[in-house]
Amino acid sequence: MTGPAILLLLAGLGAIAWVSARARAMRLQTAARASGRRDAVHSLPGYHGWYVALWTLVPAGIFLAVWANVAPGLVMQDVLSSPAAQSLPADDFSRSAVLGEARAIATGNQAGAFNPLSQGLVEPYKDAIGKYGIAGAALALVLAFAGGAYAFTRVRPDFRARTRVERLVMATLLIASLLAIITTLGIVASLLWESFRFFSMVSPVDFLFGVKWSPQSAALGYGNDDAFGAVPLFWGTIFIGAIIAMVVAIPLGLMSAIYLTQYASPTVRKWMKPTLEMLAGVPTVVYGYFAALTIAPALRDFAVKIGIHGASSESALAAGLVMGVMIIPFVSSMADDSIAAVPQSMRDGSLAMGATTSETIRRVLIPAALPGVVGGVLLAVSRAIGETMIVVMAAGLAANLTLNPFASVTTVTTQIVQLLTGDQEFDSAKTLAAFALGLVLFIVTLLLNIVALRVVKKYREAYE
């Protein structure tokens, strides 16, 4: 019996269980009410229905999920013990190739066999799959009936079906919210595990403080020494994300926020604010394409014209500029929030003393809002250094330690993509290095966020 058919059958059984249990509960309710014992009925009929339906579905469903993982092993065992399996080749690789082909034919995914050996295994495979399929379906149905019958006998006027059903609802909610923890743990565990494997090949000191990055040479067999010094990557990331992008984003974002909150008329504000927010909604791949297609060549031509040596068409400046533009709405909304949080009395006081609006903003509002603005900038930096597509498309791959914004630098995220999109051998230092870079990126963004949120929170408390 196939999977979908069993699921459909179970769903049907569940529906029948719901309807019949509900009908029974309704009869009991009417009977109880007719005899004048109104408070003898605890739950609404629907809850009895759900209770029985859940008892029908949940144990059978759990069993099927477990069975789906166990059955292939049992099938394999059966096939291997069949007489045809005695002629299988001894080495694991060709053995699993033959078995895989036989399975593909048996399940109808492949028409004919390339290997004559697998043809002989098709029949045992079909038998075993059929056998365990029927066994699994039968057991699931038995469980469904048993569960349903047990629950059905409990349908009485004084049975607290609602409490039971709600307990399950609460458990589901709790499990759903635990998923966030599991995801975090998954991230940390996978990064730590693969990084640990990397650091067993390359010393962490070389990785964190080395200045030469050339994983290709390591992959070519020149050894892992001196090939995984990530300092040029860290510098490139800071140069693009924390320096160039911020030089663009902080003045533009801050001044936009000030203009829109302090000077602009409500109509201008109503139209310009969403327009600026659109900058944050444009996908990063679009920014990357724009930077690579339009901005980078223009900047290179400009650099050549003013005579700068070593201008590259994959310059740090192009990637940083476009990234800065992407961050503008982020900085501006954080600045907006923190300026709005400054008490009106401070502003009024300053204006009453005769200060102009700009003097009030520069001498009163911004100093008062500074912690919030700084927190926002830190969040923006963490955003910028984790940004991938813009730098993948517009920044280069050359790991340079340079201060020249027209030269090509590479970043952590660019290298992660570069290392993982080629060949995928999972035991080479080259691919594992990506996870070590990911770990560094994760830790740095996490720290930036924690510090930023703490700063913002402290500052909010100061005015409450």
Place this chain on the structure above:
Amino acid sequence: MTATRNPTDWRSDAMRRRIARRYAAERRFKLAGLLAVLLSAAFLAFLLVTMMGNGLRGFTRTEIAVKVDFPASPLLLDPNAITDQALANANLPMVTGEVVKKALGADAEEWVSPTAWTALRDAIKADPKILSRTETVRLPASTAIDLAAKGKGSSEAEAAVDRLNKAGVLSTGFNMGFLTASDGTDPTQVGIWGAFKGSLLTMLVTLALSFPVGVATAVYLEEYARKNWMTDIIEVSINNLAAVPSIIFGLLGLSIFLNVLHLPRSASLVGGMTLALMTMPVIVIAGRNAIKSVPPSIRDAALGIGASPVQVVFHHVLPLALPGILTGTIIGMARALGETAPLLMIGMRAFIATPPGGIVDPATVLPVQIFLWSDEVSKGFVEKTSAAIIVLLIFLLAMNGLAIYLRNKFERRW
């Protein structure tokens, strides 16, 4: 004795200059603010205009009108028995080459697209009677001619276009293939349907996973969770997940979903799962805000007439918070739709020439398709990339517009 201070003479020259200076500073500051806003808006406009300028041509194709004398062509087809099989056996690619040579000259075979024969096939299929007469058929031009006609071609292609223009056979038509075809190697023949379908499947998986889990988490944290260490950990995890760079989720998907669970590479299923982990915190945060904004009096009233805590939430609070939750969900989905980096990590950058049939088939998505095309050397891909970007931006705009509409229509101030 303290020295008496003379009152400030506001009319003195010194004071006037000072005030003038302060007012000038005020004007400069205001102007700087205005400039910042305008500069940011100008950048957005520049980006959109560049994409439009490059991309709109991607929706059109150059066609060459070729006079086909069917009876004299080497085509062996019975007009009364036109079947797919007969058309497949008729060696249409060769016939197309011959008729083009005959109509436009010996070197003209290169000018039409390698798939031009499908236009001939469709014409015959639409009206088998044309086999007995001479008929003008519009054939798609090759990439070189297409580029030259749009003003970006090589010199020899330009010369060919000049000749064709003199003959008056060039025209521009809507490139339906761009919306119905999939990835390919020849820029005139590529389309976004495959990537679009991949995006659709991926988004379905993302929505199916992240919406229930996100809403359940929001409900639990906002309505039921007691303040204890576990709740704190959940909250901290969610806030951190919302700020983790998207590429880290790609690393997670690669090492857990692919290397540990052995799910199929480059499938929409894995892409959707990875993006769901990213989208879930967004939905949780939006959901909590929406639930928080439902006034406590609603809960108190429901509890007061005997509803259980679960009934209060599912019968009263959630329906009232739903518009807010949906707005947050749509915004989260829009972000997931534009996401590229994590999908590159799990191998969705493969060359996929056929649209995926299901969620476990190898697929690609629109942003990744854009990334792949942007890497192509052929000049013809520039307009295709920009055209795909236009399609993506239209979808994002529509989703965000829907979110704003929902918010304005259903948002209630209590």
